[in-house]
Amino acid sequence: MKESRVIRLLDSTVSRWLLFITLAITLVSIIGLKNMGLSSNYKIFFDDTDRDLQTLEQMETTYSTTDNIFIMVRSKNSDVYNVKTLNLVFALTEQLWTVDHVSRVDSLANFMFSQADGDDILIEEFIYDASQITTEYAQSIKLAASQEKDLVGNLVTANGMFTAINVTATLPGLDHKTETLALTSGVEALLANMQRDYPEHEFATTGLVTMNSAFFKAAKSDFTVLIPIMIVFVLVAAGVILGSIGASLCILVVLLSSLLAALGLAGWLNINLSAPSISAPIIMFTVIVASSIHIISYVKRQLLEGSSQYNAILLSYQHNAKPIIVSHLTTIVGFLAMNSSDSPPFRDLGNIVAFGVIFSLLLSFTLLPAMLFKVKLSTSKSNMLNLFSNMDRFTHVLLKMKKPILYILVPFCFLISFLGFLNERNDDLIKYFNESVEFRKQSETVDKQFSGLYNIGYSLETTSKDGIFSIKYLKFIEQFDSWLIDQPEVIVTTSPLHRMKQLNRLMNGDDASYYRLADNATMATQHFLLYEMSLPFGRDINDMVSFDKSAMKLTARLHNSSSVAMIDFEIKVKKWLDKNKPDYITYSYSSPSLIFSHIGQSNIISLLKGAFIAFIVISIALSIVFRSVYIGLLTLIPNLLPVGMAFGFWYCIEGQISMGLAGVSAMAIGIIVDDTVHFLYQYINGLKRGLSPQQSIQFTFERTMGAIVISSILLMIGFLLLATSSFEKNAQMGLLTSVTIMLALLFDLIVLPVLAMKFIRTTPISSLQKNSRSTSYEIS
Template structure:
């Protein structure tokens, strides 16, 4: 029967391989996106506001360029000429709709002709001192030019967002050729398009560097503990087929990945490696006189249920991310759950079939380092006194309470390394303009030409006065402020005419003058929709916490409720999205993690036929996460969506060790062994394997901390920490709980008496 059963195993392996081949054509169907809004559901009102603003005004698909001069102020004849050359070359690119810069500012010549500075230069006008003086006055309190004149900004808007990926390198090369290479200064980029580019760069970095590093590290670990190149080849083949299967299924489901969800393939690789080593270590420790196929079948029999249950609980932990209401984290969880299932199937079939093809010298190894450590730790645990455990539990509870020291904060710019180009650009923006994030406030009058009404103008002017006094707003700009500047220049800077327009006719006249100043001047460039129903106010804010951002949003909404209830407003931007929706996602992820822990506890009780064991397993599995998040609160103190999502992921993984211990322990107790001896024999059998898998998982996670993408780093650091701490609690807390609660756990069992010889087997 045994050869037949192994023949079935080989047929299963062949079937798995054929499925992988059949799914191969679907792998190219995996699509990639790096849109920052993909982290949130499309039906969320905040996301709808964001996309509506993008559709109406195009402000979200823009690229902000900061030109940092090293040759002096840009507010000079030479500086303006260089800026004109750069703007002209970029504007000539097919797909660039418009560029807003200090060249867009309207100026008046000696004949009182008003036109944009760009049009003035293009028509051959000179850059006399009066012209430069007007320009300096226009940009004195704007984000177009820094106070010292060494940093100028250009905001590029695109006619077709599909062409942005093609235009980006062309714009970069134009800037390098016209500004960087001649030694005029440095170029820095910000804005939604640059964030998208930085996200794509993070994915490429992790794909080209981390995946090979994880692979090399994994194969090195395999060889070190198995000391057989053939077993390494068997394990590597199994991992490749598992990832092959995963990619094929993901493509078949047409899932979309980004720099976060792509990390699921790395995690699936690490878990597959742990499964394989667990199985092959059991195979190599079978009696040397057994035939290879028999030894492998014995290894499968002793590990199948544990591997199956651990794969099931790990998959549930990942699937719980679907409750986060974040498409990216839901996709991450689904891919990882698929990878865990494929890793299990591949391990018990491909690995088992390949490992016995060739005779290896890895059978019946002497106790290794982890075996010796496991026995030493268990021996040390038995010498602990009651007050030792009391102190241990007290420290555990105290550290877990430190979870409340964490504050919620979610800033998309924190996702990038401190020395990355986008952070350098952000630092320059904060230093020169006081702007860390832009925020857009859209005001909707609810009827055509509504922005020209006195009521709307009165509300707008009052709101801008309120913004002037708000401590959380560095700068703001609207169509009213631009037209007010234009009016002042018409009257040669006379302060008598510096008041904001408050009459419909005056505003209409100024709009006509603005439109005639340049053919590039449109309603959209002024922040208006084509029906003159809505207007946007651009806010520049310093670096704020998420709580402060939400307070600012609430203050703005409250101002309009009190002063202009007829105007419909929306406050949006990347910072607002991550502050408002991210808080909800964080809460959902924590709740999802706790629910998955309960489901896992129920499954443990069902599969181990003891629901009380399932309930007890919650304690040593939840406390490690509590301790790590408590330490995180005392050191970092910030919880974002990545840190919250790690709870669900880690719970499914750390429960693996608990399952192996409980399965063996219940078996020994049912056979009649007393609690202390059952624990001792349990750790003799599985202690080394638990330490080994913990080492593998934590090592793999530590490799992932080398990611240049912040959420991936956070996930890897927290997971590695929780996995290590969980092993400590499985070695100290779980045995103590099993001994103390033995009467309650096994009150419904009729323990079978066995002979001393049987007890020692």
């Protein structure tokens, strides 16, 4: 009896050493879980060397931090200028100062109101004591607030129906997750108390800190909810499909070992999980279970045909070894292609899944056979595995429909695929979360009245200290501000400009005609110094003026915008600045929403480039495996067309590709090529036996297609489970990948057999033939 290398490897003392070494590597990797954590900072989406992030951080160094929680308040019964609402705003403003890491609170209650009193200027908060709040005083605040350009649009709406409190935070950065959660939970607790004490009011929150918290909560929810569901699903599905609890437990051990080792290895490499990469375990579960199904389903088939369990296991590995190795390697290539991403979490996702598939490959040839030799497998018949036991009728239909499939169906599929190129590259920061997430719902509510997350800050720098008080400089800022206000994307602008004009008016007897910039730089400087000296602790203007007064920041607050709209606005403003600014003024600009727009666009392109490279590498690999460039090129049709059609389908229902979806092409090609390899390997094996193409198709369906269909269904269900994620990027990725796998399965059932019968009628000279002499364990 001549045995293949795989058989000798499985049935020897070498296998025990390999098992020991593999388990040792796995256990050492698992220990790395102690270093694993969940990230909560939006900046993880960017490399430290990212120029956009560096610009933002430079602006944060020049001006005070922009990390904030923006709280909108509405009275259900009237406008906000009533005793009850003003008491609420005052009380909430006072209490927010006590929350961990809060460095500033701005509201209608503590707004610094300036007024002239004879030769004196009074600058004080609207409300400094709750006893002030009467119906008459509330109306005086209403009159005064309506004239304050720094208030209207920023902290109160023009109609007075909504007001807001902006909480600025300074996080130490020692433990960003803990600090963020401490801040958000503190604010949430205060709002819960306010909701109880003031039931006639409504609250909504948004801001960078709440967005960071939402990223963490989405990742934690997926990790703690979807993964346990996936484990139960794998156990139940494997048990039903294979008709054996022992077999399903073997699969589960391989799955959990691969998963924990991959996450542990990521921990050793200081890779933290985040909202995008938290989907890695789900993807690993779905990908790894597919290969185990191929092995165990063949064992079950041999048991039903009378083989001993020992021989059935050896036969299964001889039958499946090469296609499983190739399919693992192509899957690894597909996910490693995500390293082309410009965004670290998507690289982490690809690498963690690749780690898991590597461990799956090692454990599938060491731990899995060892367990199968020890576990008593049921010999009961599983109807699921006999779906394709008699394919005479189906192959007859394929032969009859061969021409329509080749000349009508395939061109039609190409046509649908071309629709995929019409998808617009676009993203929306708020829509990173689905509509069930409170952050998204409340952010969209806030945006209807104020500008929440979407803004761009423009730092306009001079070459000298106190340069912002130059009248020429201030005139330009005024011109720029007026132009911005006229743009349809802009809700409101914020800068010291209004305050400087107001101070000039107050210094001139509160004469309305003096509501303009001072006539000279000395006067402007004195006015501004007077204002600065009157500000209480925590109310400075470092968020708008640099320390040495050489630069000023003007912020345009925008409606919720897509990445395309944000970038269009950025380009429009840049053109205006380049055309109109004086030569001595330089500028820079940034904001979290803007840099997300940039990374969204660049990441789509980089991931698509990575997918193209994966296509090339996998095609070359298949050409080498089958020792035929012809077959390698032929495999592009069943591998590429399903991906193209899936994106064509997406164009019909959505029309836009976000940065998460761009990674589907690389991932999907690595997954769906598995079934192509299994199919063609067995089809060519049939031809080597002397079977005709038609007989070889029937042989392939009977021996392999059942496992292909079952594994594809498991993959689809797994990715559909991912589609329930609250993180919209993961959900869309799960949906589109499941559609791709479904289309690939249909191709494998209908198109691939016809292509094989038409274009592969003889066996290629390949390394596969070397094993044709070892027929002791083959079923004829």
